[in-house]
Amino acid sequence: MQNHFQQSPNQIYQNPSEVNPRSNDIQFHEADINNNSYESSQENSSNASFSEKDELNSTEEYSNKHLALRASTAPARPLSDIEEFRRSSDFLLLEHTVICSSQLIRTDDQKYDLDSEEGQAACKKFLNQIERLCDVFKAFCRSRSYRKVFSNAYRVLYREGFLCYLTEILDSAQEGFPYLYVNGEKYLFSQEVLEAGRNLYSSFSKLQIDLREIYNRICEETTSGIVGEVILCLTNALQEFDNNWVDFENLYVHELMVIETDARRYITEGIDIEREMLLLEAKGRSRGKLIFENEEYNHCRERFVKILGKINSVANIEGKGRDDLTLDILIAAEGISRRMTQNNPLKNLADKIRHSFTVLRALFRKYEINIEVVDPQLKNNPDLVEGLVKFEESWERGKAYILNSKRYNKVIYLHKLIEKISEKYQNFQRQLECSDAELFVIIPSLLVLKTLEEEDKGICRYFCPRMYDENDEIGITWKRLKRNFKLGKLASSSLLEYTELLEMMILGIPINPQLRSEIINPKFDNIDHVVNKIKTLSIAVQRHKPVEWNKFLDIVLS
Template sequence: ARRPSPPPRRPAPPRAARAAPGAPRPAGSRKMLRKLLGKDTETYSIAEEFIVTRLASARERLVIEGGRVNTKSETGFNACRLFLLSLDAAAKEMRLDAAPRQYRVAFTINYRTLFPDQARNYRVDVLEASVEQYAVIWVNGDKFEFSAEAMRRAEALQRSWAELGALLERWGQSQSGDQPRGVTRPSRAELRNSLVALDFSWASFEHKYITELIDIEEKARRLVVQAVDHQHCLQRMEAAQVGCDVLATTQQGAAYHQELRKLVSCIAHLNSVANFSRKGRDDLRVEVYLDAVATLRRCDGAEQRGEGAELVAAARLIAQDVVESFDALREYFREVERCLERVDPHLCNNAGLVARLVDWEESWEVGTRYVQREKLLSSLCDIVAEIRVAQRLNPTLQQMCEDCDVEFFLVLPRMIWLRFLARPEQHAELLGSILPHRFRVDKESHTASPELQAFIDWYQATQGLLARAFGGEPAAAERTAWETLVRRVVKGSHEDDALSALKAPLRAEAHAAVEELMHDLERWSIELQRHCPEDWNQCSAIVVQCLTRGGPRPKPGPFKV
């Protein structure tokens, strides 16, 4: 039997004709695909719309004053920084090629740290420079000018900035509900072109501005570079004369002196522009150093001859400070030679340099006052030596000095006056430097005023009375009288044990004379402290330093630029 044939199949529905290879796609699908890929020149992708909206919002938060972006305040700086970050993000999202920035390779290491690669890296300070357009800047007291080309590029950047701002303002208005009539959202092409123009203007200005800034900074560092060069020359001369005193060598002495003078002059100039912690003096000369070296040699000779070290202790300490502060600066220049690029062109911002300049100025200022004036130095040495003797007589005085007790600074002017009254000719120049109105200067002699001379006469009368009261050998009696007055000055008015050894008939007279002298002494002590506080503070500080510092000054800490 034959099998029945299958039922006929239904005809399949007609299939859409396939496009021939190379045939154009429908316009709608092509546009959608380009939008998804972000390659449509007219249509924003969803991500682009979001990033541009965020950029426009960041622009609205900028602090504008007088039509210019304010970056000086913390709020203004932060708002500008966020806007620049959004600007970079928008350029990346829209796949815009950055302007070439190969010029950054030639930047110094400091600026390569700020601009480490070829990325846009928009910085607030660069924008700020283009806004302010300062053609002149002052660094370390010197005037530097930017070129006209740098100013032209700054203006071009500001024009691009303004054009982008106008587009973003239109964008913000188009997003708001109250869009003004006739205002349309900027097209993608407009925004792309504006972002590209801004980036090229930015790179152009950044290149010129930073390059000229680097040149200005190199010129601003020239004082340090010159000091390094002079220090290097001195070091070579010293190395060539190993084991010899270069200052005393006739062959190298003149050249060494000249180079030494140049280095000191360079340091003085550095001090005037960088040392804002003190006076910034530029009048300290090499003679201070030479006299300090000569003083140290005299101190060595005196000690070798067996003279008391206490008599020259103050002179040695002051001279050592002059030499060591200079050596510390030379050591700084040796260290900084390895890292000159780290030196801030505003020299006052270099903490290590300023610290050593402060020490140098203070030491050399004291050296100018005392080391270069032999009578003052001799007077100071005598006062320090006598105070040391007084400390042995009164151990409490030594403790007061070591503790820098307030009581010590009441005793110190009395001690200085006592020493002057005992030897007015030796100490007249020292007292005259603090109380010039109490002396008449004739050539190199100091004559006390009538009132001061009366005080001297009263002291001598009191001291003579005490010496006669104690009796015995005149020299020993005078020394006992001096020690009695010293004890009285240290202990104060409440204790008169020093006079208890006197015989009864003379005790009352001596006591009255001493008390009257102490009363006058207090008035003169106050005048010594208050007439010229700066000079007195310097003098008292040196005395305290000589009394409390036994060895060389402490070494500076780790190197700082």
């Protein structure tokens, strides 16, 4: 028995790590445990019999006799280098990067989601982790000195001294579009850029696989002395990714800058012409000559207007994008502004034409200070688009109503008619001041009335030719109206009074019944019938060419 107790503990505790691998971290204090047990037994047996005490003493002697055979505290086994690495913050960084990789969002076509906010955030987080890995594990990353020649629009995206893996660059590599449309023109990327983009996208996918394999190897490996090998594999994977990133970013951004420079060429040309005009204006002032008579100056302005037309055709997304507006419009507008002193619709229009030209010139002077503030996709520049909208709107009307003498006369005639009526009737004046909706019926009704007197300058014939088609319903109404108007004139005491009575009815001014009966015989009073037909035709005048009519009326009332 004694031999058995002497051998058994040695067999059990000869190599504790074989029984439990974690035994190196555990300290055994058998002597303390026995002492504590003995003291506890002494307290609990204070009232025990002497025979029981003898038995306890016997047990104590037996335990003390074999105490040397029990295990003492085992020394902790030194950690291997791979175990030490698994406990380090560097490993936690690697682990976090692998987790971020698993959180990348894929679309249905197995591409990375870089359009949604969630997808962007996940990818940005992963790229930031890659940059931290490069820094912590001292991966040899290529210089970013090529970014110094980037335009300001690109340099602001990068931080000095950082790798700055941008999701926008990765997205471009992933999509791999062979061409780009800017301002309606097609620009092709070189094969070098497309190949570099494919390499970067492939490297991005491969890096994720490499990181997972390295992470799994570290978790499963137990052999000492492999940490250096694992870190070397990691840095090689990071360096390969960084090389492909630099190759693509450098080529891609440089070609983008070339495309952007070409896309801004109209702006650049406009800036050069504006500079020439300023020099000629300065010379003209110094010589005391009228610059508008200078042929060279007008030639510069003509070139500038052509450039505006080209820009308008690609950038004016809110208008028509017309490129057929010429310098003649501006010269005619300047002539009207010099000749006319009183405000009238055409002078107001002429002032708008000149102002829109001046605003665009000032905008080009602003762009000259820093051309890079101009978005190459010209329609994305709000200040430019706003200026072009006003330019096109005013110049288009100038071409229609200033250069065209017939329309010019129509505008002047209707404006004078409205002024005359407003001076005659205060109620109508108030309606004009507050832009009453009734004006849209009253004004064409007044024109129809003037057409009955053959004094409308052909306005109704132009806007509603159906009135003169006897086979058309509107033409039949017009024919009956003319007959009723003639009968009314014959039945009235005075043509002028009869016409004024119709004007008042059209304007909605109450008429004294006695005055009405004095002007026209009640038996032949057809005023209500005539006014109803006039209002019917006034609606037809507005509806035949609604867009053009609205522009015409807008100019007249401006």
